Structure formats: structure tokens, C-alpha cells
Amino acid sequence: xxxxxxxxxxxxxxxxxxxxxxxxxxxxxxxxxxxxxxxxxxxxxxxxxxxxxxxxxxxxxxxxxxxxxxxxxxxxxxxxxxxxxxxxxxxxxxxxxxxxxxxxxxxxxxxxxxxxxxxxxxxxxxxxxxxxxxxxxxxxxxxxxxxxxxxxxxxxxxxxxxxxxxxxxxxxxxxxxxxxxxxxxxxxxxxxxxxxxxxxxxxxxxxxxxxxxxxxxxxxxxxxxxxxxxxxxxxxxxxxxxxxxxxxxxxxxxxxxxxxxxxxxxxxxxxxxxxxxxxxxxxxxxxxxxxxxxxxxxxxxxxxxxxxxxxxxxxxxxxxxxxxxxxxxxxxxxxxxxxxxxxxxxxxxxxxxxxxxxxxxxxxxxxxxxxxxxxxxxxxxxxxxxxxxxxxxxxxxxxxxxxxxxxxxxxxxxxxxxxxxxxxxxxxxxxxxxxxxxxxxxxxxxxxxxxxxxxxxxxxxxxxxxxxxxxxxxxxxxxxxxxxxxxxxxxxxxxxxxxxxxxxxxxxxxxxxxxxxxxxxxxxxxxxxxxxxxxxxxxxxxxxxxxxxxxxxxxxxxxxxxxxxxxxxxxxxxxxxxxxxxxxxxxxxxxxxxxxxxxxxxxxxxxxxxxxxxxxxxxxxxxxxxxxxxxxxxxxxxxxxxxxxxxxxxxxxxxxxxxxxxxxxxxxxxxxxxxxxxxxxxxxxxxxxxxxxxxxxxxxxxxxxxxx
Numbered sequence: 133x134x135x136x137x138x139x140x141x142x143x144x145x146x147x148x149x150x151x152x153x154x155x156x157x158x159x160x161x162x163x164x165x166x167x168x169x170x171x172x173x174x175x176x177x178x179x180x181x182x183x184x185x186x187x188x189x190x191x192x193x194x195x196x197x198x199x200x201x202x203x204x205x206x207x208x209x210x211x212x213x214x215x216x217x218x219x220x221x222x223x224x225x226x227x228x229x230x231x232x233x234x235x236x237x238x239x240x241x242x243x244x245x246x247x248x249x250x251x252x253x254x255x256x257x258x259x260x261x262x263x264x265x266x267x268x269x270x271x272x273x274x275x276x277x278x279x280x281x282x283x284x285x286x287x288x289x290x291x292x293x294x295x296x297x298x299x300x301x302x303x304x305x306x307x308x309x310x311x312x313x314x315x316x317x318x319x320x321x322x323x324x325x326x327x328x329x330x331x332x333x334x335x336x337x338x339x340x341x342x343x344x345x346x347x348x349x350x351x352x353x354x355x356x357x358x359x360x361x362x363x364x365x366x367x368x369x370x371x372x373x374x375x376x377x378x379x380x381x382x383x384x385x386x387x388x389x390x391x392x393x394x395x396x397x398x399x400x401x402x403x404x405x406x407x408x409x410x411x412x413x414x415x416x417x418x419x420x421x422x423x424x425x426x427x428x429x430x431x432x433x434x435x436x437x438x439x440x441x442x443x444x445x446x447x448x449x450x451x452x453x454x455x456x457x458x459x460x461x462x463x464x465x466x467x468x469x470x471x472x473x474x475x476x477x478x479x480x481x482x483x484x485x486x487x488x489x490x491x492x493x494x495x496x497x498x499x500x501x502x503x504x505x506x507x508x509x510x511x512x513x514x515x516x517x518x519x520x521x522x523x524x525x526x527x528x529x530x531x532x533x534x535x536x537x538x539x540x541x542x543x544x545x546x547x548x549x550x551x552x553x554x555x556x557x558x559x560x561x562x563x564x565x566x567x568x569x570x571x572x573x574x575x576x577x578x579x580x581x582x583x584x585x586x587x588x589x590x591x592x593x594x595x596x597x598x599x600x601x602x603x604x605x606x607x608x609x610x611x612x613x614x615x616x617x618x619x620x621x622x623x624x625x626x627x628x629x630x631x632x633x634x635x636x637x638x639x640x641x642x643x644x645x646x647x648x649x650x651x652x653x654x655x656x657x658x659x660x661x662x663x664x665x666x667x668x669x670x671x672x673x674x675x676x677x678x679x680x681x682x683x684x685x686x687x688x689x690x691x692x693x694x695x696x697x698x699x700x701x702x703x704x705x706x707x708x709x710x711x712x713x714x715x716x717x718x719x720x721x722x723x724x725x726x727x728x729x730x731x732x733x734x735x736x737x738x739x740x741x742x743x744x745x746x747x748x749x750x751x752x753x754x755x756x757x758x759x760x761x762x763x764x765x766x767x768x769x770x771x772x773x774x775x776x777x778x779x780x781x782x783x784x785x786x787x788x789x790x791x792x793x794x795x796x797x798x799x800x801x802x803x804x805x806x807x808x809x810x811x812x813x814x815x816x817x818x819x820x821x822x823x824x825x826x827x828x829x830x831x832x833x834x835x836x837x838x839x840x
Contacts, residue, residue: 135172136230138237139163141262141413143403147239148176149228153202154195154254155241157288160264161349161403181370194372196254196266198286199223206368207318207376211282214274218248235260249274261416264401265356272388280386284362284378285399289351293373295341296365297350297407298333299657304645304678306330306626307657314338314373320364322380326547326583326596327358327628334629335402335660336363337410338375345735346406346776353377354414354661356631357397359600375401382594397632407660408734408776415663415733418634425618425638428725429665430461430507431718432698434576437646437677439702441468441475443489447704449500454703456504458711459718462698463501464509464576469494471522477544480516481523483562498570509574510566514559515603516581517548523558530555534585535592542581543624550602551588551595560606567614577607577637579623607636620668626654629662639668639696646672646700647679648691649828652743652760655694656735664747665729669695671714673702683828685710686792689717690758690830693791694728694747697721713792720791727754734777741765742822746833748777752812755835756789761825772819775835778812782837785809786820789832799824804831809838 134150135158146159158179167175179193188203195202197209201222213219223243230239239256253269266285272278296314298321299307312319321336323329337343339350353375355361360380367373377399386394404410418424433455435448443465452463471486473479479486485493494510501508517524517531519538524531524546531538532547539546550556566572588595611617618638621628625644634640642658645651651669658667669692675682692698699714706714721728731747738744741764746757759773778784787807788794795804801821808820815835823831 135169135176136228136239137164137167137172138239138258140235140237140258140260141416143258143262143264143413145256145258145264146172146175147256148193149226149239149241152224152226152243154197154223154226154243154252155228155239155256156193156195158193160287160401161290161351194286194288194374196256196285196287197252197268198374206366206372206374207284207364208282209284209286210270210280212278212280214276214278218250218278221245221248221250223250223252244273250278259417260420261413262402263413263417265398266401267398268396269393270388271393272390275390277390278388279384280388280394281381282378283394283396284364284376285396286374286376287351287353287399287401289338289373289375291371291373292340292349293338293351295343296336296338297343298336300331300333303330303624304643305650306643306654307334308653309657314365314367316367316369318364318366320362323361324380324584326360326586326599327579327623328361328630329582330624330627332627332629333363334658335410336365336375337407338365338373344406344737345408346737349403349405350407350410351375351401351403352410352660354400354402354631355379355397356400356635357600358603358628358630358633360596379597382596385594385597400631408732411660412732414661418663418666419730423635425665428722429696429729431459431721432462432464432509432668432670432696433460433703434464434466434670434698434700436466436511437672437700437702439468441473443468445490445492445497448497451703452497452501452504452506455699456506458703458715459722460506460699462507462509462574464511464574465494465497466511466576467578469510478518478520480513480518480545481521481548483512483514483559483566485566494570498572502571507573508570509576510570510572511576511578512563513578513580514563514606515548515550515579515599516545518545523548527555529589531589532583532586532595533589533592534587536585539585545581547581547583547586547599549586549589549595549599550606551598556602556606560609564610564613567610567617572614572617574618574620575610576620576622576641579628604632604636611636626658629658631661634662634666639666641668645676645678646670646688647676647681648683648688649681649762650679651691652762655691656743656745659733663729664695664733667695668698669693670698670700671717672700685713687828687830689714689792690832693717693721693832694758697725717791720789724756727756731755732777736774736776739765739770742770744773744775746775752777752779752782753837755784757833757835758830759822759825759833760830761827764827768824769822771822773822774817774819775812775815778816778835779837780811780813780816782812783809784812784815784835784837786815786833786835789834791832795823795825795831799826
């Protein structure tokens with residue numbers, strides 16, 4: 133059929149596969165219902181543009197790989213050449229197949245350009261959650277090399293998509309939203325540091341003006357790739373609007389020899405009536421993966437902010453014992469355990485336990501952790517090296533060199549060129565040996581330095597793409613060698629969070645900032661892509677190590693509660709009351725994590741000073757919400773608490789959920805003391821009076837349907 137209608141998860145995608153061209157998406161968004169073949173043909177005709185005397189002026193509908201040779205004047209889908217020839221591919225003679233692959237509708241289209249001597253395979257999938265994804269495979273059928281400089285997929289936007297909402301940020305303040313109109317031209321977000329980066333948009337969205345979490349149609353694009361990349365929103369004078377995504381290739385990173393094929397990463401597209409629905413499609417997609425963590429997410433104790441580099445075996449064993457007593461289930465030894473690692477200036481790359489600090493190795497600590505019934509985890513950074521290390525001294529040729537030496541240090545480190553097979557083999561062998569010997573259950577995998585000058589040291593050729601593939605390969609090999617091993621993606625905090633690395637990992641670290649004032653929103657916006665169970669969220673010290681802001685224990689714990697919960701403060705510094713408070717938070721999280729890690733994440737559209745967000749169970753019989761005050765609004769109360777995502781026809785009892793201290797008297801509205809039972813429709817539309825909380829305070833609320 134020349135017109136194909138894909139329907140899954142409340143999403144319709146209408147494809148024009150006619151005319152021998154690559155697929156053109158005529159509609160992507162709300163479900164159009166069960167359309168007959170005649171209706172589909174009529175629809176395709178109804179959206180054909182008036183071309184007049186120039187196809188260049190009105191080129192829509194445009195294929196998912198827009199082509200210069202078809203009159204497209206925006207960003208081309210393919211950029212490359214054969215020494216200057218074959219720079220404007222024109223694919224024709226397309227053939228398409230449509231299949232249902234375990235509930236996912238898959239369209240595969242092949243086409244060829246005999247003149248440019250290129251073949252293309254475009255795959256478009258619509259999964260059960262309504263998440264769209266697309267990828268391309270380009271094959272060189274010629275007798276000489278073809279240099280590929282860009283391969284960008286394009287997903288069309290409707291005319292109402294007029295406002296861009298994307299994310300930016302920096303170290304310890306990742307994923308800060310910014311809004312601006314979609315104007316004629318291209319809004320381009322590039323990542324050139326060998327990872328998506330701390331300022332990465334994660335999901336680039338365009339929607340109706342003033343879109344929110346519960347209002348306004350919105351479309352978003354994400355690239356499932358952990359290296360250099362580009363995201364773009366584009367509007368051309370003819371009115372065509374696109375979301376774009378692809379790898380950002382450095383010179384000669386992809387040169388196809390005769391017969392060679394290049395596979396692009398997946399480009400993911402989601403849409404929704406508000407950001408919550410857009411995000412839920414990604415969450416449901418991730419949760420349906422066979423590799424998605426199925427066991428309860430263990431409560432973590434990470435040693436970093438407790439001891440930093442000051443490792444002492446007896447101190448860490450005592451910390452583990454105190455953690456086990458509080459209900460901790462995973463103990464993670466962070467940076468500082470290997471040769472000469474007394475600070476961050478040396479030792480990186482020497483993945484051998486330092487006998488000066490650990491004369492009996494890590495064996496006794498790992499054994500004690502396991503004896504206490506906890507999992508044992510270890511921090512590693514296999515892609516990096518200090519010049520002051522045995523590894524760099526013995527193998528200086530394994531350090532990235534773009535032609536000007538090792539380049540500028542960043543955090544006193546440089547990139548270890550894993551495209552040298554010997555370097556890869558050494559790092560893999562040493563880490564794998566530790567995993568086997570110590571029974572390591574979890575690796576915190578860091579990636580701190582940007583790869584600004586990552587040249588392969590034997591010839592100076594750009595090696596960022598190859599390095600990314602080697603990192604994927606090592607993660608996959610370690611998991612194959614050690615079934616059950618879990619890995620966290622950390623990169624100076626949230627610098628490598630994407631669906632590519634999540635094919636090989638089980639957790640991401642959204643930020644090195646544990647200050648709850650900032651963490652509330654860092655976690656909120658990370659959630660556009662990542663569900664709570666995959667976000668590491670820890671209770672930090674009373675005085676934040678990154679912002680020096682002071683926050684009470686209950687606010688720190690309540691903020692960390694909403695993810696893969698953990699602790700990063702020094703338990704030895706707590707007084708008895710604080711120790712018992714931490715115990716209560718751990719116990720309560722373990723009691724409700726099945727709900728937190730399986731339900732629908734929802735956010736009320738509130739005024740800037742406050743937040744109301746939570747998780748509603750899949751059966752909508754129970755929910756947990758958090759109300760947070762982050763600033764002093766000029767008018768109090770700023771608004772009522774209106775709870776999204778509930779069953780409008782069920783009656784819910786709303787009560788304070790109190791792992792810690794209750795809201796103080798004088799700040800409690802009458803209903804909070806007695807509890808209240810109201811229909812979901814009333815709670816969503818009319819709402820409840822908000823508690824009069826001070827700044828940087830929060831309250832957790834539990835909602836249970838009658839009869840639950």
C-alpha cells in the first residue's frame with residue numbers, strides 16, 4: 133500500500149511510500165482512528181501542497197532524509213562525497229515492507245542512487261507506547277571510498293508547533309529549561325565533547341505556545357547516542373517544520389570503503405498532550421525492554437561525599453556496618469581505591485588496588501559487605517587517564533593526541549585511547565578481574581573529561597566516534613562476562629544520559645549536586661527521558677558540597693525519595709535522632725518503591741515558586757505526591773494543590789505521608805490534620821488548600837482510593 137497508517141499507544145503515523153521515494157511522514161501525533169484505504173488515499177491527496185512552477189518553493193511533504201536534489205533548501209539529510217563528487221544523493225526505486233514485530237510496527241524501505249553509487253535502508257518503528265524511532269543504513273556500492281559527513285533523520289512538525297522548549301545547564305546544575313519561539317531558520321544544539329554533555333538538551337521539544345506538563349501539544353526528539361551529536365528544530369520559509377537529530381561526525385570518522393555500511397543511531401520521537409504524556413511514552417518504552425531492571429532498586433550508600441579520597445579500611449567497614457543497620461542494600465566505594473590515588477591529580481588508569489591504603493586488598497571490605505547482606509559496588513573511569521600514572525608513563529602512545537600533544541588537562545586528566553586494542557584489553561582485563569575476585573555487583577562508570585582533541589595517537593585521526601563504540605563494547609563485554617552486573621552512567625554528573633548508553637547501563641547519575649533546592653528541578657527535567665527507577669538520587673550532607681546551601685534532613689531525603697534512592701553523607705557524623713530519621717526514610721522508601729518505580733510520573737502546572745509532582749500507580753488506585761516551596765511568592769497561597777493523573781471517578785483519601793517530621797502547626801491547613809476524601813475529579817479540578825511551608829521545605833502526600 134503506498135499510504136501506510138501505523139497506530140500504537142495513542143499515536144498515529146501516516147507514511148507516504150509512493151513514487152519510488154523515501155518515506156514521507158504526512159502525520160505524526162494524535163491517533164486518527166481506523167482509516168480505510170480510501171480515506172488514507174484521500175488524506176494523502178488533501179495534504180499535497182500547491183507546487184505551482186517551482187518544487188523548490190513548496191517542497192513538502194519531505195522525506196525523513198531530506199535531499200538537496202529534491203529541492204530541499206534546509207539541512208540536508210545526507211552530507212558527503214567521493215572526493216567532491218556524489219555530493220547530492222537522489223534515492224529512487226524504493227521498496228517497502230511493513231511488519232508487526234512483537235507489537236512494534238516496523239517499516240523498512242530500501243532505495244538506491246546508481247549515480248552516486250549508494251544504497252539506503254530506512255527503518256521506521258512505532259512501538260506499543262506510541263514512541264516513534266527511525267534509523268538509516270547507508271552502503272557504499274561504488275569502487276572508491278565515500279566520505280560521510282552527516283546523516284540526520286527528520287521528523288515533521290505541524291503548524292501549531294511554534295515554541296521551542298529545550299534544556300541547557302552546566303556542572304552541578306544540569307537540565308535547566310529555556311523557551312523561545314520557533315522562527316524561520318534552524319535552532320541547533322551541538323555536543324562536541326565526546327559525550328552529550330552537561331548542557332545537553334536530552335529532549336529537544338517544540339509545541340504549542342505556553343505548553344506545560346499537562347497542557348499544550350508538544351513533540352520532542354532525542355538521539356540514542358553517547359558521543360558527539362546534533363539536535364535541531366527547523367522552520368523554512370515554505371512553512372515546513374522539522375525536528376532533526378544525528379551524529380556530529382568529525383573529519384573522516386566515517387569513510388565507507390567499497391561494500392561498507394554505516395548504521396546511524398536511533399532517532400527517537402515522542403509527542404503528547406503536555407510533557408507528561410510525551411515523557412510517559414519514553415518511560416513505557418524503557419520499562420518494556422527485556423534488559424530493564426526487574427528487581428527492586430536497592431537502597432545505595434555511596435562513599436564519595438562521606439570520605440572523598442581519605443580511604444581507610446576500618447572506617448569504610450564501619451560505614452558499611454552502620455549502613456546495613458539502617459537498611460542499606462548496596463555499598464559503593466567511590467574514587468580513591470587504586471594506586472597512588474590520594475587526590476584527583478594522579479593514578480587514574482592504574483586499576484590496581486593500592487596496597488599502601490589497602491594492604492589486604494579490597495577483599496575484606498567486599499566480603500564484609502556481602503556478609504552484611506548488601507551488594508558491593510566500585511567506581512571506575514576506564515576511558516580516562518592521569519599523566520601522573522604508571523599507565524601513562526609506560527604507554528604514552530595510548531593517550532589521545534590530536535596533533536598538539538596531549539592537549540589541555542581537564543580535572544587533571546586526559547582521554548585514554550581505547551581504539552588501541554592493547555589499551556582496551558588492559559582496562560577490560562583489570563576491571564573484569566576485580567569484578568570476578570571481589571564479587572562486584574555494580575560499577576559506577578564515570579567519564580569526566582570532554583574529548584575536545586581526541587586524536588588517535590598513532591596518526592592524529594579523529595577518534596571520538598570509535599571511542600564511543602569502544603565504551604559500549606566494554607560495558608557489553610563486562611555484562612556478558614559477569615551476568616547480573618549492573619552499571620551506572622556517570623559523567624561529571626549528568627553528562628552522559630541518553631538512550632544509547634541506557635542499552636548498556638541500569639542507572640544514570642543526573643548531577644553531582646545533591647542540594648535538594650536544585651535537585652528538585654534537575655530530577656524533574658531529567659525525567660523527560662528517564663523514569664525514576666533509573667535516576668540515582670542521594671541524600672547529601674546538611675551543607676551541600678557543591679552550593680554550600682544548608683538544608684534540613686527531611687527536605688534532602690524527600691527530594692532523594694523520588695528515584696533510585698541512596699545516601700552519600702557520612703553516617704558517622706549523625707546524632708542519634710538523625711540516625712533514626714535516616715532509618716525511617718530508608719524503611720519507607722523500601723515500602724513504597726514498587727509504586728514509585730512503576731507508576732506514571734505526573735506534574736501539576738504550578739507557579740514558578742512551587743512544585744507539585746508525583747507518581748500515580750498504573751491501576752490509579754494509589755499515588756504519592758510531593759509539594760515543594762522553592763521561593764517566596766508575592767501572594768500566599770500561590771494556588772491550590774490540584775492533583776493530575778487520578779481516576780476522576782474514584783474517591784481518594786489524601787493524607788500526609790510522614791517518614792520524617794510532620795508539617796508544623798500553624799502551617800497546616802485543616803484538612804491535612806484530619807485527612808480528606810474526595811473524588812479524583814474534584815482533587816484535579818478544584819484542589820486542596822496548600823500548606824504554608826517555608827522556603828526549601830516540602831511535604832509528601834499519599835492518596836489511596838476507597839477500598840484499596
